[in-house]
Amino acid sequence: MRETAVRKTSKLKSKAADASEENVARPRLARSERLNARITPDDQVLLAKVAGMQGVSVSTFVIQAARAKAKAVLRRQRLIRLTRRDQKALISALLSPPEPNAALARAATSHARELKRRSPVELAR
Amino acid sequence: MTSPSNPPSEFITTLLASHHDRAAFTCGRPSLDNYLRDRAVPDAKGLSTITFVLVDETDQRTIQGYYSLSSTSVEFGSVSPDVVKKLRISKHRLMSATLVGRLAVSTTMQGRRLGEALLFDALKRSFVAAQHVGSALIIVHALDENAERFYKKYGFVAFADVAQGLYLPTATVARLIR
Numbered sequence: 001m002r003e004t005a006v007r008k009t010s011k012l013k014s015k016a017a018d019a020s021e022e023n024v025a026r027p028r029l030a031r032s033e034r035l036n037a038r039i040t041p042d043d044q045v046l047l048a049k050v051a052g053m054q055g056v057s058v059s060t061f062v063i064q065a066a067r068a069k070a071k072a073v074l075r076r077q078r079l080i081r082l083t084r085r086d087q088k089a090l091i092s093a094l095l096s097p098p099e100p101n102a103a104l105a106r107a108a109t110s111h112a113r114e115l116k117r118r119s120p121v122e123l124a125r
Numbered sequence: 126m127t128s129p130s131n132p133p134s135e136f137i138t139t140l141l142a143s144h145h146d147r148a149a150f151t152c153g154r155p156s157l158d159n160y161l162r163d164r165a166v167p168d169a170k171g172l173s174t175i176t177f178v179l180v181d182e183t184d185q186r187t188i189q190g191y192y193s194l195s196s197t198s199v200e201f202g203s204v205s206p207d208v209v210k211k212l213r214i215s216k217h218r219l220m221s222a223t224l225v226g227r228l229a230v231s232t233t234m235q236g237r238r239l240g241e242a243l244l245f246d247a248l249k250r251s252f253v254a255a256q257h258v259g260s261a262l263i264i265v266h267a268l269d270e271n272a273e274r275f276y277k278k279y280g281f282v283a284f285a286d287v288a289q290g291l292y293l294p295t296a297t298v299a300r301l302i303r
Contacts, residue, residue, distance in 0.1 A: 080199045080222075080264070083286040087201055090292065093282065094212050094261060097296035101280045107241035108301045111249070114137045114242040118182050 035063075135253075137246050138177035138192070141165055145178055146186040152229035154268060160227055161191055168193070174226060177250070179243055190230040190239055192247045194254070197224040197264060212261070222262035223251040223295070244279060248298045255295045263293050 051061035082090065147162045168174040174195040181187040201218040214220050225247045230239045251263045265281055267273040267289050281291035
């Protein structure tokens with residue numbers, strides 16, 4: 001089901017009493033998707049309270065929070081920004097890579113053992 | 126299925142495919158189970174993250190463990206021209222890296238050193254991939270302190286300021302392969 005973002009916001013607003021209408025009055029946006037989610041009564045109370053404190057509707061609050069979280073996850077996967085001390089340590093590791101330690105050498109042995117144990121038929125899959 | 130360019134006998138894992146029973150996999154961490162069940166296939170189709178599974182020798186459906194690989198980048202702040210040259214950091218001060226985003230062994234198979242065999246498989250694949258696309262750094266994402274201890278044991282170093290991130294130069298792994 002589809003509807004405009006503006007209509008969706010105002011619809012929910014009639015339920016979430018305390019958000020001001022002006023805040024969300026925006027020009028018509030591209031068509032949007034509906035997101036349905038079940039929520040426990042406790043979470044409902046919490047979200048309504050905090051969204052009210054920020055002067056936004058529950059749905060706006062939830063979407064903003066989810067977007068921030070999603071972007072943080074993407075950022076972490078795509079780009080890792082280094083602080084000065086991390087950069088310093090990383091550069092020295094890259095300039096003189098450490099020899100594999102004993103545990104890593106043992107992991108290579110475990111790997112070789114598993115390689116032998118497992119049938120070539122399976123590995124060809 | 127397309128055959129990988131490397132001889133199959135180099136790895137203990139295989140590409141995740143539809144005949145693998147993703148729903149039955151449990152490792153004790155719901156987020157890792159859920160990823161395998163819900164996201165691993167679409168992510169692999171979109172080529173953003175590739176998942177490799179360890180299957181039972183006799184039962185091709187049962188997944189004993191898995192890991193997923195993707196590309197990431199680290200961004201440097203100001204670096205001396207000397208370091209830029211030596212490490213071949215791009216002019217945007219970015220360096221590409223391979224991310225072992227997830228690694229899990231099924232509950233029934235834990236305690237048999239499969240974790241370290243699986244880790245080495247992931248590192249070996251990262252090294253082979255680096256020979257094709259260039260990636261001087263391997264980064265892992267540790268979900269909790271146990272996972273962090275696990276990676277540290279094999280020489281990974283925790284970033285001071287990147288939450289749950291640890292790294293190991295690809296060159297260190299190369300010494301065990303070449």
